[in-house]
Amino acid sequence: MKKLLAQTYIWILLVLLYAPIVIIAVFSFTEAKVLGNWTGFSTKLYSSLFSGGVNGSLLRAIENTLSIGIIAAVCSTILGTIAAIGIFNLTSRKKHIMYFLNDIPMLNPDIITGISLFILFVTFSVTQGYITVVIAHITFCTPYVVLSVMPRLKQMNPNTYEAALDLGATPFQALWKVIIPEIRPGMVSGMLLAFTLSIDDFAVTLFTKGNQGLETLSTYIYADARKGGLTPELRPLSTIIFVTVLLLLIIINLRSTKTQGQGSKKH
Amino acid sequence: MNKRSSWSLPYLVFLILFVVLPLILIAVYAFQDSQGHFSFQNFVHFAQQPEAVSTFLYSIEIALITTILCIALGYPAAYILSTPSLNRSAVTIILFILPMWVNMLVRTLATVALFDFIHIPLGEGALIFGMVYNFLPFMIYPIYNTLLKMDNSYIEAAEDLGASPSQVFWKVTLPLSMPGVWSGVLMVFMPTISTFAISELLTMNKVKLFGTVIQENINNGLWNYGSALGLIMLVIIGITTAITNGKDKMDAEKGGII
Numbered sequence: 001m002k003k004l005l006a007q008t009y010i011w012i013l014l015v016l017l018y019a020p021i022v023i024i025a026v027f028s029f030t031e032a033k034v035l036g037n038w039t040g041f042s043t044k045l046y047s048s049l050f051s052g053g054v055n056g057s058l059l060r061a062i063e064n065t066l067s068i069g070i071i072a073a074v075c076s077t078i079l080g081t082i083a084a085i086g087i088f089n090l091t092s093r094k095k096h097i098m099y100f101l102n103d104i105p106m107l108n109p110d111i112i113t114g115i116s117l118f119i120l121f122v123t124f125s126v127t128q129g130y131i132t133v134v135i136a137h138i139t140f141c142t143p144y145v146v147l148s149v150m151p152r153l154k155q156m157n158p159n160t161y162e163a164a165l166d167l168g169a170t171p172f173q174a175l176w177k178v179i180i181p182e183i184r185p186g187m188v189s190g191m192l193l194a195f196t197l198s199i200d201d202f203a204v205t206l207f208t209k210g211n212q213g214l215e216t217l218s219t220y221i222y223a224d225a226r227k228g229g230l231t232p233e234l235r236p237l238s239t240i241i242f243v244t245v246l247l248l249l250i251i252i253n254l255r256s257t258k259t260q261g262q263g264s265k266k267h
Numbered sequence: 268m269n270k271r272s273s274w275s276l277p278y279l280v281f282l283i284l285f286v287v288l289p290l291i292l293i294a295v296y297a298f299q300d301s302q303g304h305f306s307f308q309n310f311v312h313f314a315q316q317p318e319a320v321s322t323f324l325y326s327i328e329i330a331l332i333t334t335i336l337c338i339a340l341g342y343p344a345a346y347i348l349s350t351p352s353l354n355r356s357a358v359t360i361i362l363f364i365l366p367m368w369v370n371m372l373v374r375t376l377a378t379v380a381l382f383d384f385i386h387i388p389l390g391e392g393a394l395i396f397g398m399v400y401n402f403l404p405f406m407i408y409p410i411y412n413t414l415l416k417m418d419n420s421y422i423e424a425a426e427d428l429g430a431s432p433s434q435v436f437w438k439v440t441l442p443l444s445m446p447g448v449w450s451g452v453l454m455v456f457m458p459t460i461s462t463f464a465i466s467e468l469l470t471m472n473k474v475k476l477f478g479t480v481i482q483e484n485i486n487n488g489l490w491n492y493g494s495a496l497g498l499i500m501l502v503i504i505g506i507t508t509a510i511t512n513g514k515d516k517m518d519a520e521k522g523g524i525i
Contacts, residue, residue, distance in 0.1 A: 020377030086275025116289030
């Protein structure tokens with residue numbers, strides 16, 4: 001009886017949580033401009049989404065979102081991994097300072113990160129656009145990479161590195177052949193996390209994208225919603241995003257259960 | 268291995284350039300008038316505008332209500348999910364985390380669509396529901412994590428010593444799970460107090476929150492005033508973090524959500 005009540009509660013919450021997504025997904029398969037009107041099954045919205053129906057601007061926004069996400073994920077993984085190895089070898093006091101600094105971008109609300117970077121770029125007269133958005137994304141992604149890689153470094157047996165050196169490996173070879181393979185799962189989790197954070201971001205992008213017409217998916221939706229009507233093509237798009245995220249999450253979870261990494265559990 | 272400690276230098280430089288310096292600039296701008304002289308003008312201006320102050324208080328109120336509702340709804344869920352006798356499937360928690368990974372605007376959009384669909388007018392009620400909907404997973408997950416890691420022998424000990432089930436919960440389980448609750452509070456309260464897009468979408472701009480005010484000022488070129496408002500928000504965030512950190516004894520590296 002208690003179990004039944006508990007399960008009922010859980011499922012009511014889940015139904016509520018998923019209701020909006022399900023409605024969007026269902027109505028992505030009909031043509032009606034207004035959501036809630038069912039005018040028969042159709043995949044027209046999907047084809048018009050990919051044929052660049054909405055003047056191609058939605059498609060461009062998607063491209064920007066993905067390319068920024070990939071660049072930011074790769075850069076923050078490189079920067080974060082190097083940083084993690086460095087921080088790992090620091091003395092305790094300096095380590096704490098680095099941890100503290102590393103925490104700031106994670107604790108800062110998006111809007112503060114956004115306006116502070118905006119003010120920085122304005123102060124130094126940097127033209128805002130693609131590059132500034134990428135820098136901004138690296139700023140808030142890297143701390144998560146550092147935290148994903150760190151547990152791996154802690155688990156590593158430090159003697160393996162020394163052994164490699166004793167056996168005649170150069171420090172670089174030892175790094176590449178011994179340390180990197182050990183921490184790779186953390187790097188991959190960190191990169192995936194960075195990518196999802198980047199494509200999910202809205203506020204920071206809004207403040208650093210400048211006025212050259214650069215739009216990512218988030219800022220596109222925002223601008224679209226402020227204009228009043230929502231582009232119907234956003235329905236198939238949201239559905240695709242949700243399914244993609246579902247697949248990504250399954251992959252991450254499979255990875256982390258396989259390797260028992262801790263990094264992917266963060267956030 | 269100590270030579271490689273210098274590897275942290277590039278990141279240190281990066282952090283100083285793109286994290287510390289921008290924050291210092293916010294503070295500098297906040298204490299300057301439009302001519303660039305040191306002044307408290309922006310803060311005086313804020314205090315003298317009843318509308319700005321009431322928006323500020325209203326944002327705190329909305330964030331508090333959202334946080335409390337998230338605890339009220341999320342704690343039982345986390346408790347059920349982490350109790351093996353009530354929930355055997357590990358998949359259920361993944362179902363709860365999943366929406367966290369969908370673009371927040373897409374989720375908000377979906378909520379607006381849902382309200383449209385069942386003819387609920389957009390406004391304050393929709394705003395609170397939408398925020399709870401958006402942030403509930405962020406409350407459930409940390410509480411779930413703490414409950415899962417909790418040492419069951421404490422509960423067994425309490426039971427052996429004759430505590431009733433409700434006593435066990437109130438005197439043992441709940442106090443031990445508070446670190447998770449505080450992480451959750453941090454993860455719900457902070458985004459709700461600083462949000463601006465969600466409130467605009469969910470209320471069709473009828474309700475204005477503090478985040479929106481900051482964004483409007485920055486957008487309109489009022490950088491000094493906008494920075495001052497941002498600084499005020501940072502102080503609120505700082506206080507919240509200090510309170511929750513003080514309570515949250517959990518080692519961030521071992522079990523924290525962030």
